[in-house]
Amino acid sequence: xxxxxxxxxxxLAALLLLAYxxxxxxxxxxxxxxxxxxxxxxxxxxxxGKFGGRMVIDNFAGGPKTFxxxxxxxxxxxxxxxQLYTQLFNFNNLTQETEMGLAKSCDKSADGLTYTLHLRxxxxxxxxPITSADVLFAFQxxxxxxxxxxxxxxxxxxxxxxxVSAPDDYTVxxxxxxxxxxxxxxIGSLYIMPKAKLEPAFKAGNYExxxxxxxxxxxxxxSGSWKLKQFVPGEKLVLERNPYYFEADKKGxxxxxxxxxxxxxxxxxxxxxLKFESGEVDALDDPRPSDFSRLEKGQAQGNYKLTDLGPSLxxxxxxxxxxxKKENKAPYIDPVKYSWFNNPNFRRAVALTVNQPKMVxxxxxxxxxxxxxxxxxxxxLWYDPNVKQYNYDLNRARQLLAKEGFLDRNKDxxxxxxxxxxxxxxxxxxxxxxxxxxxxxxxxxxLKAVGIDMTFSPIDFNLMxxxxxxxxxxxxxxxxxxxxxxxxxxxxxxxxxxxxxxxQWYIDxxxxxxxAEAEVDSLLSLVCAxxxxxxxxxxxxxxxxxxxxxxxxxxxxxxxxxTVVRNKFGNLQPTLLRHRTAWxxxxxxxxx
Numbered sequence: 001x002x003x004x005x006x007x008x009x010x011x012l013a014a015l016l017l018l019a020y021x022x023x024x025x026x027x028x029x030x031x032x033x034x035x036x037x038x039x040x041x042x043x044x045x046x047x048x049g050k051f052g053g054r055m056v057i058d059n060f061a062g063g064p065k066t067f068x069x070x071x072x073x074x075x076x077x078x079x080x081x082x083q084l085y086t087q088l089f090n091f092n093n094l095t096q097e098t099e100m101g102l103a104k105s106c107d108k109s110a111d112g113l114t115y116t117l118h119l120r121x122x123x124x125x126x127x128x129p130i131t132s133a134d135v136l137f138a139f140q141x142x143x144x145x146x147x148x149x150x151x152x153x154x155x156x157x158x159x160x161x162x163x164v165s166a167p168d169d170y171t172v173x174x175x176x177x178x179x180x181x182x183x184x185x186x187i188g189s190l191y192i193m194p195k196a197k198l199e200p201a202f203k204a205g206n207y208e209x210x211x212x213x214x215x216x217x218x219x220x221x222x223s224g225s226w227k228l229k230q231f232v233p234g235e236k237l238v239l240e241r242n243p244y245y246f247e248a249d250k251k252g253x254x255x256x257x258x259x260x261x262x263x264x265x266x267x268x269x270x271x272x273x274l275k276f277e278s279g280e281v282d283a284l285d286d287p288r289p290s291d292f293s294r295l296e297k298g299q300a301q302g303n304y305k306l307t308d309l310g311p312s313l314x315x316x317x318x319x320x321x322x323x324x325k326k327e328n329k330a331p332y333i334d335p336v337k338y339s340w341f342n343n344p345n346f347r348r349a350v351a352l353t354v355n356q357p358k359m360v361x362x363x364x365x366x367x368x369x370x371x372x373x374x375x376x377x378x379x380x381l382w383y384d385p386n387v388k389q390y391n392y393d394l395n396r397a398r399q400l401l402a403k404e405g406f407l408d409r410n411k412d413x414x415x416x417x418x419x420x421x422x423x424x425x426x427x428x429x430x431x432x433x434x435x436x437x438x439x440x441x442x443x444x445x446x447l448k449a450v451g452i453d454m455t456f457s458p459i460d461f462n463l464m465x466x467x468x469x470x471x472x473x474x475x476x477x478x479x480x481x482x483x484x485x486x487x488x489x490x491x492x493x494x495x496x497x498x499x500x501x502x503x504q505w506y507i508d509x510x511x512x513x514x515x516a517e518a519e520v521d522s523l524l525s526l527v528c529a530x531x532x533x534x535x536x537x538x539x540x541x542x543x544x545x546x547x548x549x550x551x552x553x554x555x556x557x558x559x560x561x562x563t564v565v566r567n568k569f570g571n572l573q574p575t576l577l578r579h580r581t582a583w584x585x586x587x588x589x590x591x592x
Contacts, residue, residue, distance in 0.1 A: 038121040039104055040248040045571040048249055049589025054260035055569065057582060058281040060272040060432055062265050062461055063237050067220055067228065068211035069191035070141050070149040073501065074465060075482050079579045081191060083239055083261060086223040086246075088117060088135070088172075089188035091485050093575040093583045098184045098486070102130065102192060102223075102246075103172075112179055112530065115187075119170040122246040124194050125227040132166035134223075137195035139164045140202075147207060148508070150501040153493040154186045158525045179530035182490045189491070194221045225256045225586035237263045247586055257589035261582065268432035276564065277302065283565040285581045288435055289367030295564050304566045309576050311369060311378035312561040313483035316439065317553040318427060319505040320347065323472045326510060332472040336421050341475075345400045347551035351390035352397035353446045360557045363438035368557040373548045374495070376558040378576060379487050381533075384541040387548040397450050408451050415451035424453035428467070429478035431458035439556055440478055468504065477504070478556075485577050489540040490528045496520055496543055505552050516546045568592040 064077040072081045090101040100106075107116040122130045142152050143161050155162060163175040180186060193211075197219075201210035211220065217228040225247065226239035239261045247255045264281060266272050269288050275281045277298070287295060296306050320341035323332050331338035340346050356370035369377065373387035401407075405418035415423040427443065429436040440456040447454045454476075467474045481502065484491035494500040498509040498517045512518035523539045523546075547553065563574040563581050571587045574580050582588070 034127075034243050037246050037248060037254060040246055040252070040254075041100060041104070041120065043247055043249055043255060043584075043587045045249070045573075045584065045587035047570045047589075048251055048253070049257040049570050049587065051253075051257050051259075051589070053258050053590030054262055055258060055582070055585070055588060055590075056262045056264060056280070056282045058266065058272045058275055058284055059263050060266055060269045061430065062267075063231065063233060063263065064213060065462065065465065066212055067215055068208075069193055070138065070147075070151060071208060073150055073469070075578060076461070079582070080237065080239075080263070082224070082579065083226045083582070083585060084220075084222040084224045084228070085191035085193060086122070086130075086225075087188045087191055088119075089184045091185060091188065091577075093485065093577040094573050096486065098188065101188065102135075106184070113176045115174045115176075115183060117172040117174070119172065120246050121170065122223070123244040125222045125242045125244055126194075127244055128194065128196065128221070129169075130192060130194075130223055131169040132172045133169070134192050134195045135172050135190075136164060136166055137199060138190050138192055141198075141207065142190060144202075144207075148501070150494045151189050153497050153500055154189045154491070157528065180490075180528055181530050181536060182486075182488060182528070185486055185488070185491060192223045194223070197221050226261055229260065234265055234267070236265065245586070249587070256586040258585070261585050269434045282569070283563065283581045285563060285579060287562065287564060289364040289559045290434065292365070292367045292560070292562065302566075303568075304564050306564045307562055307574050309561040309563065309574065309580070311376055312558050313376055313378045313487055313576050314480055314561075315371060315374065315376060315558055316436070316478070316480040316556040318429075318443070318476060318478040318556070319553045320425075320476050321472065321474055322506040322513070324506065324513075333475055336417070336419075337425055337475060340406075340417065340423065340425075343404055344550050345404050346406070347554065348390065349397040349400040349404075349406075349450070350447065350452070351551050351554045352393045352400070353450050353452075354390070354443060354554065354556065355392040355446055356557055357392070359439055359442050363435050363442060364557060364559055368559040371555050371558040373544045373555060374492075374553070375489075375544060378558070378561070379483065382487065382489055382537065382540055384544045386541065387544050390548075390551070390554070394449055401450065406451075413451060414453050422453065423451070424455070425475040426455040426457055427476040427478055428457050428459050428464065428474055430461040430464055432461075433458075435559065436478055436480075443478075468507070469501075472507075479504070482578050483576075487577065489524075489536075489543065493524060493528065496524050496547075514550070516550045516552075520546050 061076050064080045066077060069081045069085045072078045087101045088103040090099050092099050102119055102122060103117040104120045105118045124130055142149055142155050157176060157178040157180055160177040165173050201207045220228045222242060225242055225245045227242045229240040230238040241256045241259060266275055273291055276284050299306055321333050322342055360368045372389045375383045377383050406415045406423055409416045427440055429440050437458055444454045444456045495502045498512040498521055501507055506513055512521055520543050523543045526539045527536050561576055565572055568591055570589045570591045573584060
């Protein structure tokens with residue numbers, strides 16, 4: 001699943017075709033005195049739906065960590081954020097093309113460095129107008145060095161922020177410091193929130209604590225197709241339709257069709273499956289591969305459809321904590337262990353001990369494929385088959401370890417370093433994810449074969465996020481990343497860049513910690529600038545090859561992607577990209 005490069009390379013006229021005529025202003029007023037949409041975005045879903053009903057989706061990993069869109073960092077949060085807030089441009093998961101969102105048209109200068117965006121006359125969920133001031137405020141937050149949200153790297157060119165201004169309430173002018181290959185998608189990563197609600201907290205220095213998960217539904221003003229009705233942490237989240245949303249179907253009916261969109265949180269994947277089979281849940285967005293056969297056989301009896309989407313774009317991997325404290329450059333972990341983890345040959349040896357084919361069989365029941373780099377085979381446009389593949393090889397692993405002084409010096413079956421320290425560390429992952437728990441136990445056994453004593457400790461997902469972002473008090477972590485949308489390397493700057501917030505092993509580096517990371521930063525600047533697909537692919541491949549050669553992340557099998565949904569919804573169009581089931585929730589309707 002890839003971005004349509006034809007329109008990226010082509011003229012802006014391709015975008016202007018998506019701006020719909022003013023004739024849509026003639027649609028009737030909504031109930032309750034809500035005015036009609038002056039210039040709606042028209043949804044191109046194939047069917048005209050009917051109103052009412054709800055869809056219930058299960059997510060064993062838990063609910064959002066914040067309702068503040070610019071602070072969202074993990075999929076449990078972003079899956080909800082994209083329902084609550086709108087963007088200037090949207091990516092259509094099905095067509096793989098970028099579409100107009102809050103922006104109804106866009107003009108580009110001859111040199112390609114100035115874009116003028118014309119906004120729709122849209123409203124927030126409280127009825128107040130969405131204006132250019134809200135867009136400028138979003139940029140102000142994105143560029144704030146204290147807050148430093150993850151989206152910041154997408155809104156810069158070679159570290160330089162964009163010059164953004166607003167000549168009037170419905171026009172935004174963006175002047176770029178240099179060329180970029182994906183302007184519409186980059187600026188489309190910025191969610192629009194109400195300045196009037198958020199600016200007081202920002203001025204008071206309390207922005208990062210505002211719109212948290214304890215926010216009352218009545219106080220949460222949104223710009224997207226849904227607004228918050230209820231959130232019970234650990235149990236459920238209920239969204240209700242935003243009566244002021246600016247999108248309509250082909251007949252001018254204001255979307256969404258459904259009254260409610262609901263997530264439930266059973267806490268683990270066993271509970272997830274039971275809730276679906278009992279009928280409490282309408283959809284499993286990302287069921288575990290081990291349940292594929294069981295769910296496939298139960299389709300007729302359960303009145304649902306299983307859709308096999310093919311190789312997933314999402315990755316699984318583990319990494320060692322190489323973070324250093326900014327004040328004194330000291331590691332957050334035991335300096336002895338840091339010295340091991342900071343040795344590329346140690347990391348390569350660990351990668352060689354992982355038996356991926358065995359992991360595919362036992363952790364995924366065959367519903368996965370080995371993977372060795374940041375892009376999986378599912379990303380047909382950007383996957384690099386030439387990344388270094390650490391195929392299972394215990395002899396080679398032992399050789400590399402011995403070369404670096406890791407030997408069984410006291411003949412107790414465990415390795416010691418050159419100073420006699422036993423080689424042992426703890427790997428953590430999120431409890432309740434049965435595939436990751438299986439992978440962790442397999443890694444533990446694989447490492448034992450070469451004399452490394454690994455303790456495996458699944459923990460609460462929220463605690464994991466705290467350890468990654470704040471305390472950084474962990475040794476080794478197993479997690480994964482969902483593909484960027486669109487799945488272009490320029491959209492993953494937050495991962496590749498040494499300053500990125502998801503550059504997991506050493507987040508937000510003051511300057512590149514290694515020559516390899518410095519080269520990746522330089523290549524990333526090229527990938528993000530304007531160029532042909534062939535040029536950008538060459539630079540992207542080199543980035544991926546540097547990452548895998550250094551074994552910054554040790555990659556694990558990538559599962560097949562599939563969804564299961566009850567046979568009672570229209571306009572349901574599951575895709576490989578998140579959110580697989582609800583990405584077009586505003587157009588989904590209940591047929592029965």
